[in-house]
Amino acid sequence: MAIIRCIDKQGCAFTVSPDVLASGFMERGIYYFETVPEWRLFVDDEPLETSRHEAFDAWRWQPGFYAGKVIAELVDGSGKVVATYHFDVAPDQCKLGEVSFAAMLDELLAFDTRLLLGNEYAQLEVGREGRTSDPHLQYARLKRYGPELLSAFAEVLRKPLTRLHRERTLRPAHQLRRIDRQTLRRALQDPAATALLYNIEQANASGEVLHFDVPSVFEDLDNPANQALAVVLGDTLRRSRQVIAGLQKLIDQERDTGARSALAPRLGRRIEFLEGLHSALRRIQRKEPFCSLRQPRINAAGLNAISAHPAYARAYRYGWYLLRPGIDGSSEGERLWISPTWEIYERWCYLQVVGKMKSIYPGLQWSYRWPGSRVDVVRCEGRSSDTQVDVWLQVRCPAFDRPANHCFSSISGERRPDIVVTVKSPAGRSFIVMDAKYRVDREWVLQGMESAHLYRDCLRWDGHKPDLSLLLVPRGGGAPLLETMNYRKDNGVGVAELSVEHSGLDVVLRPFWVGCADAESVEHSMTVISCATDG
Template sequence: MSIIRCIDNQGCSFEVAPETLVSGFMERGTYYFEIIPEARFFVDDEPLKILRHEAFDAWRWEPGFYAGRVVAELVDASGKVTATYHLDVAPDQNKLGEVSFAAMLDELLAFDTRLLLGGEYAQLELGREGRASNPHLEYARLKRYGPVFLSALVEVLRKPLTRLHRQRTLRPAHQLRRIDQQTLRRALQDPAATALLYNLERASANGDVPHFDVPTVFEDLDNPANQALAVVLGEVLRRSRHVITALQKIVDGERDTGARSALAPRLGRRIEFLEGLHCDLRKIQRREPFRSLRQPRISAAGLNAISAHPAYARAYRHGWYVLRPGIDGSRDGERLWISPTWEIYERWCYLQVVRLVKSIYPGLQWRASWHGASLDHIRFTGRDIDTQAEVLLQLRCPAFDQPANNGFSSISGERKPDIVVTVESSVESLFIVMDAKYRVAREWVLDGMESAHLYRDCLRWKGKKPDVSILLVPRAGGAPMLETAAYQKANGVGVAVLSVEQNGLQAVLKPFVRGCPDSASSELPIAATL
């Protein structure tokens, strides 16, 4: 058993054992794993670099902005995985804490699982199938089920299912084992065959070797079970090639912002795995029973035959696991990569704003819509005869010299505020901008206030400036003065604390929104209000 000693940046030492969930890790921390000679250490497919730490050589790992279970692998010199480790990364206790983070995940799952899917190292147990999908999800399933699917196909090749097939062939007399009426009728039409039937010695002396039309039975590989399995094999091959292309496009288009974990360092090993899997599956596709099939197809007869054969059933089942469409919103399923913690906080804040606005305007008919292919752009719209309210996530506000986006624009460059709330009726017109920041320290809160000032000054909605531009943070105390209602009303900017334990939205909106409820009136589970 390859147990690795780990030391954190505080100097605390603990052991990391294979196949057990090891806690003690935290996002944005620094950890040193004592190296094992002749081995490499991968964390979510990214190789860790070796450096000197104190008195020993170590692999250095720095978790980014993510929390959840991370898979690490120890690989020997030949490239074989010798041990797998499961590292439990906790969210920053100064910002969210594990209980608060878990509550946010549950609320996002209850609303839409797509808001959790991402490309970070950390994984969360999500549902098995549904509508949501992306290249990271497809790769995760190829990684988990592809090798099992491959080994099941190898087992199928050893003894494939066959079907007895009858046909008539011409055989010389010395190879005959049985004849039927059709054989006799055909023989009576052939003088040489007739002579042989009446006088075997005379016919043999002539040197002619007549052939007889006889029934033959042989084992045919072109049967419904092999045809159905060939369809799954072909689809898995296409999926692996598609994921390689999709991951490469993500890498080509990604920018180094420091807020997300880069895919590029992990891409090489992932493509190497996919290329190897694709190559092995192609070799199987070129062998019997698959190469001689006239038309791969799925039929009831094929599914019945597969269900009755253990090797075929195993191959078909794991092939389908690879191809399953998306995920649902349950927590009972596979472990898949999720978004960074700051993005999870941002999207959770959006749902809280939606919940509050819906409680302020309970008489409106609400509906949600996604705009474009990106999952970031969500619009909740509520309408009645006199009032229209909207809550938007990641709204695009074009630059001043470009056409406005549904009335939204910027008097400088293009901007994308996290959350925008608008209300339009005969008695009020409201335009509020919010920017969710996963920050608590004074230095970083004040640094984040740049966006609040920028949005207050440059954004326009139908020519109107924002009534207030607010920074949402998970903990109070970073800049207390900015959290006061007097400061926000006087300056049009400020900070509001929004977390599972504390909701400062009501205090911020009350001076601007008619009928804003007290804190106690909005404590409803989010699944009940969205």
């Protein structure tokens, strides 16, 4: 049993065992695993570098901005996986507790699972329904179900299903075993064959070889069950090539920002796995029963035959698991890579702003729209006869010399603020920009304020400047003065805490209450919401 000793940067030592969930890891932490000579340790397909730590050689690992379950594999010198480990990486306790982070994930899962997709090391359990798919999802399912599919196909090759096929063939007289009426009719039409039937000795003396049309039965591999499996086999081959091309395209588009884990170091091993899977499937395709099929297809007869045969049913089931799209529905133990923690926080903040606006304007008709192909660009619309409210996630604000996008533009370069809220009502117009920052320390909060100032000065909505440009942080106290109402009022920028435990949106969005209700109702609503938040 390959048990590995691990030491964190504080010097605390613990062990990790194969197939057992190991806790004690935290994002942005540093960990050293004692090496095994001539072996390598891969964390999510990326090989860890070896360095000297204290008195021993160690594999050094530093989780990035992600939290969740991480898979590590110990590989020997021949490339064989010796052991698999599962690490539970917790979010930064100074920013988000594990309970808060889990609550954020649950809310995003309930809203739209696509907002959680990413390429970080950490994984989250997802469902199996819907039509959503991307190269990461496709690779994850190839990785998980590919070996099982190969095993199932190997069992099919050992004893493929056959179907008795009847046909008529010409055979010489000495090979005849049985004849039927059609054989006799054909023979009676040929004088030589008739002579043979009546006088076999004389016919044999002539030396002429006569052939008779006789019925024959043989086992045919070209049947509906094999045809259906051939479709699965062909689709899996195409999927493996598509995923290789898709991952390569993502690498070409990848830019190193330091905020995401790079995909490039993991690409080599993933392509190696996909190439190996593709080669194994091609070898299967060249063997019987698949090499002699006239036309691969799926029909009712093939599905009935597959359902009645355990080996065929297993191969078809794993093929379906591997090829299907969808990440919705109930979680059934299937994991997929998710976005970095800061992006999860950003998208969760969007849901909180939407929820707050819905509570301010309960009489509007609300709906969600995805204006383009990107799943991280969302528009929540609230409509009535005289009021229009829009809450945007990642809306594009084109540069000054480009056409406006939904009335949004920038007087400098193109910008994509995290959250934008606009209101048109009889009381007037309001335009607020929010930038979610996964930061709590004073130094980093002040650095993040650069984006708040930038958005305040350069963004325009229908020619109007933002009324407020706000920074949302998971925990307050980093720069207390920036969190005060007077500072926001005097400067048009500020900071608000937004977390599962505390919401600073009530005070920030107070201007939106103007014109939506009378003053007494407003104060009552504010009190109710504040009490609910504190509770």
